[in-house]
């Protein structure tokens with residue numbers, strides 16, 4: 001269980017607003033280490049980690065993008081994952 005002793009301040013000023021649902025989904029995938037960015041080229045790569053993927057999906061379900069339903073959020077995650085390969089085309 002997380003402690004409530006240190007509540008985080010509002011993030012609106014510190015974090016850029018995600019422009020759309022797919023941008024939000026990509027951020028979730030990065031946050032949960034489902035995908036990583038190639039350190040040389042910045043391409044997003046699938047880490048092929050099913051456990052990380054299910055954590056990201058659970059997080060998306062319980063904390064969906066504003067104004068989107070959990071189903072739409074999971075759909076966006078599937079969408080984004082569908083466009084991500086596991087090797088960098090430039091490496």
Ligand SMILES: [Zn+2]
Pocket residue numbers: 038039040041042043088089090091
């Ligand atoms: Zn690369």
